[in-house]
Amino acid sequence: MELASTVYTIDQLHKAEIDWSLPQVALAGRSNVGKSSCLNCLGNRKNLARTSATPGKTQSVNFFRIRFPGEDAAFHLVDLPGYGYARRSKSERDKWAALMEAYLSGARRPRTVVILVDGRHPPQQLDVDLVDYCRAAGLDWLLVCTKADKCSQKDKTARLHEWREVAPDMLLQDRTGPLFFSSVTRQGRDALWRKLREAAGVPESVPAAMPEPAPGTAHQSS
Ligand SMILES: Nc1nc2c(ncn2[C@@H]2O[C@H](COP(=O)(O)OP(=O)(O)OP(=O)(O)O)[C@@H](O)[C@H]2O)c(=O)[nH]1
Numbered sequence: 001m002e003l004a005s006t007v008y009t010i011d012q013l014h015k016a017e018i019d020w021s022l023p024q025v026a027l028a029g030r031s032n033v034g035k036s037s038c039l040n041c042l043g044n045r046k047n048l049a050r051t052s053a054t055p056g057k058t059q060s061v062n063f064f065r066i067r068f069p070g071e072d073a074a075f076h077l078v079d080l081p082g083y084g085y086a087r088r089s090k091s092e093r094d095k096w097a098a099l100m101e102a103y104l105s106g107a108r109r110p111r112t113v114v115i116l117v118d119g120r121h122p123p124q125q126l127d128v129d130l131v132d133y134c135r136a137a138g139l140d141w142l143l144v145c146t147k148a149d150k151c152s153q154k155d156k157t158a159r160l161h162e163w164r165e166v167a168p169d170m171l172l173q174d175r176t177g178p179l180f181f182s183s184v185t186r187q188g189r190d191a192l193w194r195k196l197r198e199a200a201g202v203p204e205s206v207p208a209a210m211p212e213p214a215p216g217t218a219h220q221s222s
């Protein structure tokens with residue numbers, strides 16, 4: 001996994017030398033929900049994407065190129081700046097909204113938006129708005145509940161019910177409900193990788209069928 005491009009403005013988005021032939025899967029969610037930490041956990045790296053306890057750390061759209069050892073297929077995992085950080089000025093929020101709109105509705109938009117929400121809290125209006133936006137824009141989306149290490153079983157059950165209520169269409173994509181993920185314990189990491197690959201259209205290769213035993217070597221029962 002490597003940082004391929006960083007984009008701060010709509011102008012840069014149009015001019016950036018990004019390999020647009022690769023599928024893109026974007027990580028979106030409120031500031032501080034753990035998008036950049038999730039990316040670092042996926043990539044087994046500490047500081048590939050910059051994280052911070054102060055919300056509003058990621059201010060740019062960051063394209064990370066993913067390629068698996070021994071495979072030709074590649075895709076971009078895209079770390080997005082978060083929304084809902086109250087201490088941002090109106091002009092900063094407007095700039096964020098314009099950049100998101102340009103990216104998510106442009107011709108080079110992502111295939112799938114992974115919507116990260118904090119597993120400790122019920123659905124927030126801004127998260128539901130993003131789900132609605134994806135629906136209206138015809139973008140595939142999937143839900144990931146972050147900070148699972150801080151979620152009790154009660155939290156998890158509650159989230160499952162609440163999100164099924166808010167987004168019953170989630171069941172079409174995701175029969176088991178939201179995925180719980182922790183970048184601290186790495187819970188859900190393998191499952192998330194599988195989902196990301198599926199979303200990018202580069203599913204894990206199915207192991208080849210077991211080779212036929214060579215003649216004469218088959219076990220003979222006596
Ligand atoms: N306990 C716990 N803390 C987490 C987890 N993921 C992230 N954090 C913490 O949450 C804070 C925010 O993490 P970031 O990854 O920077 O969040 P972000 O969504 O990229 O935030 P912005 O860039 O501001 O949009 C940091 O202090 C992280 O250490 C997690 O799975 N468990």
Ligand SMILES: [Mg+2]
Pocket residue numbers: 035036037050051057058079080081082
């Ligand atoms: Mg970030």
